[in-house]
Amino acid sequence: MVAVDEIYFLRNIWYHAMPSHELKPGKMMAKVLLNEPVLFGRTKGGKAFAMRDICPHRAVPLSCGWFDGEQVQCCYHGWRFASNGQCTEIPSLMEDQQMDLNRFNVQSYEVREVQGNIWIYMPDPDRNKAKSSTLDVPRVPGFADDVKPNITYTMRFPCYIDHAVVGLMDPAHSPFVHRSWWWRGGDLNPEIKWFDPSLLGFTMRKHRMGNMGRGYWLIGGVPDNEIIFYLPGVRTEETTTAKYRAVNLTTVTPLTDDQTDVTFELYWDIPWGSLLKPILPAMICSFLGQDRDVVIKQQEGLKYEKVLRLIKDSDTPARWYYQLKNEYRRSQEENREFVSPVKTQQLKWLA
Numbered sequence: 016m017v018a019v020d021e022i023y024f025l026r027n028i029w030y031h032a033m034p035s036h037e038l039k040p041g042k043m044m045a046k047v048l049l050n051e052p053v054l055f056g057r058t059k060g061g062k063a064f065a066m067r068d069i070c071p072h073r074a075v076p077l078s079c080g081w082f083d084g085e086q087v088q089c090c091y092h093g094w095r096f097a098s099n100g101q102c103t104e105i106p107s108l109m110e111d112q113q114m115d116l117n118r119f120n121v122q123s124y125e126v127r128e129v130q131g132n133i134w135i136y137m138p139d140p141d142r143n144k145a146k147s148s149t150l151d152v153p154r155v156p157g158f159a160d161d162v163k164p165n166i167t168y169t170m171r172f173p174c175y176i177d178h179a180v181v182g183l184m185d186p187a188h189s190p191f192v193h194r195s196w197w198w199r200g201g202d203l204n205p206e207i208k209w210f211d212p213s214l215l216g217f218t219m220r221k222h223r224m225g226n227m228g229r230g231y232w233l234i235g236g237v238p239d240n241e242i243i244f245y246l247p248g249v250r251t252e253e254t255t256t257a258k259y260r261a262v263n264l265t266t267v268t269p270l271t272d273d274q275t276d277v278t279f280e281l282y283w284d285i286p287w288g289s290l291l292k293p294i295l296p297a298m299i300c301s302f303l304g305q306d307r308d309v310v311i312k313q314q315e316g317l318k319y320e321k322v323l324r325l326i327k328d329s330d331t332p333a334r335w336y337y338q339l340k341n342e343y344r345r346s347q348e349e350n351r352e353f354v355s356p357v358k359t360q361q362l363k364w365l366a
């Protein structure tokens with residue numbers, strides 16, 4: 016049984032912020048992440064940055080002000096901040112009024128951009144518990160850092176992050192939730208898969224795909240498939256044939272206690288893959304929409320019920336998620352190494 020009335024976000028870890036193309040040079044964009052107002056920007060030179068979206072003077076959101084491609088200026092009294100959050104100017108000061116402007120720096124966030132995505136490191140808001148990043152940002156296996164996704168699609172789920180993540184890794188819902196003519200019918204087939212612990216998560220061991228959805232013939236031959244999940248909510252599914260590779264990266268990022276962004280991206284090295292581009296967004300929208308719709312229904316029930324009964328084996332990945340999250344939080348609090356709660360195991364289910 017899992018009690019779901021406690022809400023917390025993991026800290027001192029990388030979250031997916033947005034696909035790179037959403038942040039244009041010389042522009043800024045406000046977003047709430049983990050209940051914190053964050054101002055993203057990209058300098059004219061192309062460097063992405065992030066800072067707290069609150070002016071330290073009198074708390075007006077900096078996103079209400081101006082950005083000249085280098086510095087952000089507050090709309091209330093014109094205080095200016097460099098992209099690293101440093102306060103560089105207070106216009107009302109006379110020349111003989113010297114002041115240490117560093118006292119008014121805005122909190123900045125570490126940001127990294129790889130494979131067409133912007134990642135943000137969310138430290139613990141308690142300064143004594145904040146740690147700098149030691150782990151690298153998530154990467155899609157088998158693709159270079161400068162490769163961009165061929166498709167990106169973000170859908171907002173009106174729920175707490177855990178329900179979006181658990182829905183993503185739940186192997187038993189497909190025949191009931193994802194009933195599309197292009198995906199698969201409603202028959203239940205046996206699945207037997209090996210799972211291994213991996214960095215901050217687990218891996219469904221690479222296997223030859225038997226129970227294929229109808230869409231997979233598109234990449235040629237019977238593919239191998241490997242799924243990796245890790246905290247705080249990142250999943251890669253790699254599908255390879257002798258000729259081609261396609262990877263789906265799905266990220267889950269909490270905005271608030273009950274708003275979560277799920278971003279679905281596809282990377283491929285299939286030469287004729289661009290032919291798929293016109294039809295894929297509608298398919299992804301329909302697929303993710305099915306997951307979101309059932310989560311919306313679940314929200315109704317969760318108003319009255321705070322306990323989930325998770326069964327072996329089909330809910331084992333969900334149980335691992337709760338255990339992984341709990342262990343990450345405790346290892347941070349206790350200032351010790353993370354010890355994976357996942358053990359190598361074979362799981363069986365019908366789906």
Ligand code: FES
Nearest residue numbers: 070072073089092
């Ligand atoms: S509130 Fe931002 S400059 Fe005064």
Ligand SMILES: [Fe+2]
Nearest residue numbers: 182183192306
């Ligand atoms: Fe689903």
